[in-house]
Amino acid sequence: MRLVDRFIKYVKIDTESDPNSNTVPSTMKQKDLSKVLVNELKEMGLNAFLDDYGYVYCKIPSNVKRDVTPIGFVAHVDTSFDAPGANVKPRIIKNYNGSDIKLNDYITMNPKNSPALNLVIGDDIIVTDGNTLLGADDKAGVAEIMELASILVENKEIEHGDIYICFTPDEEIGRGANYFNHDWFKADFAYTLDGSQVGEIEYENFNAASAKLTFTGKSIHPGSAKNQMINASLVAFEFNSMLPTFLNPAYTEKYEGFNHLTNMSGTTEEATLQYIIRNHNKDIFNEQKETFKKIASYLNNKYNYEIVKLEINDSYYNMYEVIKDHMYIVDIAKDAIRNVGLTPITNPIRGGTDGARLTFDGLPCPNLGTGGFNYHGRMEFASINQMKKAVDVALEIVKIVAKKNANN
């Protein structure tokens, strides 16, 4: 089975993860795909297994006598809960010419409402029937790593060191790195294949924290409230009004961070505000958190009791903090991208990745483009041409690493 057949087979398997579930993995149906992957790897003659947490592991042993740096590739099997993920009906459009694509009676996709289509004109692309997401995020990555494995197994003359593979569950709900077995996965570094346009290499992401504020007011009948009532909801407004106006996701891009109000509720007696805090720069990230503390303490002084309780928890950090001391990992990927005839594209991720968590847990792990676009929605699509290139990039990385050590 080749790349496209694999991809079509995988996207038809429903693997939606569930943020409200406390099981591991969050949905057992993710294992339906994981088991398929283990079987296919075994059919290739490789040693692969599915662990209790729903992670697939596989090692392709080195085929050379000299020491070669062991590296790894990682992708996630789950799909986002933002759009339906069951009964995916992929459709191939050959040689896409830039015109309207009628997905169904309600949804027509074109380069206007979906500018990423401009990047794939002339390509064979795969789209949905408009009722579900496609699941290229991240089954494009999964299929490409499977294809890489089969190429390495079939072409013994390609020299390589130990190659580790892992397919994780629950990336979309931020838990993909939780049970990653670092003791088993003995790569020096790895790449997640979980980006978008092929040629992308991502190694900077947000530093992230969440803040929860609980306001306790003083309630009294409004008819006799003069000089006595303190309305918790109004103090919550007061808090928000003291935050910097332009540190709002709706006003920011690229390396600009933000504080984003994600939830609010309130009565006179009690109100809560929840925010997420994001910045690529650790110092500014810390200043943003400091601002929250200063405003809270100002309000507590002003009202003369602990009117607001603030809880801040860090979620993840910018992987660049670690990667900056290992830039050869990025350089290898950039060389590989150039070797297959593309120009490397680097953009700061305005979010997090499992790679960030893995990086801080000791496995430096930048992210590579896979050829999938418009993630988490019904207009998601993948370019077959770009997916093939993504396999070429991964294969080139394997070759460069094997060669590097030959020269040392």
Ligand SMILES: [Zn+2]
């Ligand atoms: Zn993804």
